[in-house]
Amino acid sequence: MMIRIFGTGGTFDKEYNMLNGRLYFKDTHMQELLEKGRNLVPVATSILMMIDSLEMTQEQLSLIVSRCEQCEEERIVITHGTDTMDQTARMLAKRITHKTIVLTGAMIPIKFGSSDGLFNLGNALAFAQTLPYGVYIAMNGRAFNWDNVRKNKQTGLFEELR
Amino acid sequence: MMIRIFGTGGTFDKEYNMLNGRLYFKDTHMQELLEKGRNLVPVATSILMMIDSLEMTQEQLSLIVSRCEQCEEERIVITHGTDTMDQTARMLAKRITHKTIVLTGAMIPIKFGSSDGLFNLGNALAFAQTLPYGVYIAMNGRAFNWDNVRKNKQTGLFEELR
Amino acid sequence: MMIRIFGTGGTFDKEYNMLNGRLYFKDTHMQELLEKGRNLVPVATSILMMIDSLEMTQEQLSLIVSRCEQCEEERIVITHGTDTMDQTARMLAKRITHKTIVLTGAMIPIKFGSSDGLFNLGNALAFAQTLPYGVYIAMNGRAFNWDNVRKNKQTGLFEELR
């Protein structure tokens, strides 16, 4: 069972630019994390964009949806900025019903010692292998249904709507 | 859905003793990892022992089995040394049929920068939430059935028997 | 020989705020680094401010100078943002001639795995113990005299003026 991984950036992939003191995107850390986790699940990784999810355009959102629709794999993990993860999940759910799609990300960049990214990726890969068709957000160890989740901006934690 | 976590030691929890240059067990790193992963899945953690799995006695193995039988929770994650993980899984499967039990561990201690432990824990927690009753080993991103898995001693990777 | 350490912030002490994705100052990491380095040199640490050196006011600069003048210790290490480290060094050199003062900092925050901060602190503490009276900048493994150093903004490296 091959899993398709789509990278879109987000906090997950931010690095520190020592020349100006800002966080920026250089490369994805996906391969590095998969190796660290000693992953053997067959995966095919495509980096679609490297952006802050707050800056995602309509075109970029459409690209994610169409790539998820068109790829051969039925099981997909998307790494995504946490701020608009729920919006992308909603758009995917409207259009795609016969695949298992799991969005995940990180609250703290991988390059920080204290990042949650490796845990979240392990979590998302397991959910992608086991959950039935649907669109989910894997954060904080849980899999939320796309229509019952939001990021609490005060705590940085994901929670159910009801 | 509360998940029971039983800690038994293994590479996962090994630390470096700077006075004699050996690896040893001091404390579990479970709480630290759950916090790093920003886990919100309700968990109840019990440390049953802190040992190298090659040194597990029959009494200790029995303790693990009876604790898994007796605990209220139906979903259980066990952190365990990788060398005899498959043997403990087999013993559990013989005795317990109405619970989902996921054994996981690490090939590299948590205290090393390159540990696979955080990935494996995220993975195991997701499998414990989603898989049907049964006993599984979550390593290398996959969930193996207890009766179709072994650790390849040459590569340090888990693989199916057939 | 007691060494006085003055903390003023800088990249050294920046942390990641996961709620807004920005870098900020929470606490100093001085004690953590001294413990990591297993330091036994007697030190007395005072945090004077926690700021980006580009935002240092005239009052704050004066505070640093007066604290260096007034403290009992003859040997001082100052952690400081790298952008205006040379300016603070110049001001100190104008006013203080009978002490050994070593400014250091980091190009990458301590909280990133790849930080240079621990190396720089070990370096600065050694220079503070051995160099004659004067004001120095300890970066990139070297001790620069206050009147012959600048930060190259293109490379992020410190270099001599002539």
Add this chain to the structure above:
Amino acid sequence: MMIRIFGTGGTFDKEYNMLNGRLYFKDTHMQELLEKGRNLVPVATSILMMIDSLEMTQEQLSLIVSRCEQCEEERIVITHGTDTMDQTARMLAKRITHKTIVLTGAMIPIKFGSSDGLFNLGNALAFAQTLPYGVYIAMNGRAFNWDNVRKNKQTGLFEELR
């Protein structure tokens, strides 16, 4: 001013062998540490051996001494296991009087997140640049004279004899 660095192994360079759970020597981490510290001091590095200092033979000790004698550089840093660091220092001091030689090492391997190695290397490089001719041990932030130092086996800290 070029500094010669001789690597001999020690805890500094130990890695974790995941196949047998033992610590071993694979490669030196010297280059990695110099890059992390963003070092610009000109250095020439030679790895003489990769051993536990408790297993150093008379021949290996002689090799270290003769390489220190014969190298062009007047300033030398040696990374060395901490257990017999003082013995090697004594042998060097008997034979070499016109160079500044600084031995350093680590109590915790570089590959552990909590290693003191990066701090010690920054420290040793500064001492090697500033101290007069002599043989020193740079540990715990201090430079000890070769004839007034021992490792306290109970605490793992270096201390003066008198």
